[in-house]
Amino acid sequence: MTTNRDAGFLWLFKDKANFRTLPSEDTFEGYMKAVLICANGDGKLAPEERDWAVGHAAAFGAADALVDELKSYKADEDIEKIISATPASSASRRFLVYDAIRACTADGQYSDLERATVTRMALKLGIAEDLVRQIENVCLEEARLREKRLKLMYPEGAPL
Template sequence: MATNIKEKDTNLGALWLFKQQFGFSNIPLTIEYEAYFKSLLICANGDGTLADEERDWVIGYAYAYNCDPAIIEKLKIYKADENLEAIISEYPSASESRRFLIFDAIQACSADGEYSEKERAVVLKGAKKLNIPENEFKKIEAIYLETVKLREKRLAAMYPEGSPL
């Protein structure tokens, strides 16, 4: 059963993030966390190299969403060589979030400063396996690129002298 605000106040930050980012009113089950974050690592490993920055991005993301520390420990050593479709399709809410999974996979792949053609090919293959047509995949990619540009624009406007930290 998913957690909501009334059931467990210790997850208020994660619940806020889930509402803000995904429009969820509940926190997914722990097992779904594991499938989602493993899937991100599989995509980031698409070029055959899972860069430290990519793994760190996924682990940081997992921490931000109050992921179980035992799962985070698994992610730290996960080889990311399993079948993406098999991992994600077993969990309904993770599967329903497959477009966000693709968006987040692009973010994870880009965490090392590069979104290589090999990584893109794996993410696209994953999208197709998750029944996301290529034209929808391209829309998700475009939204990601717009998000990056908007973030840069926002930071430049808020900190015209550069980040204070």
């Protein structure tokens, strides 16, 4: 039986990635850990980057135990091993790069070092540098559109 909460989580997954079913807990765990590993590839996981990943996992319905684990997860495991743990997480490698970029930009910056780190991690996952640049462009364009939307809808600033 599907709960209302599950219906909401499925709506989010469908909106984001066109999923027809919710990922298994193992798939979601591997994916979110891989996002943090990628964001930590330079050895400097900013609090805003971790907060983005933790919030993302919570918003998309991760189990409380996983959300709690992500809050202190060292993010130093082998990214290839983690992302390959389930077929669905392995098939989501491009989205992993996308979410890693989003996590890296959560502090308002996407430095050359972060870009190099994401590219290096993507190459380990079999994703070419040209594809990483395309994914980066989508992320940056979406961020600009978000700002444009917010300014249009709330020219005086958000009411809450």
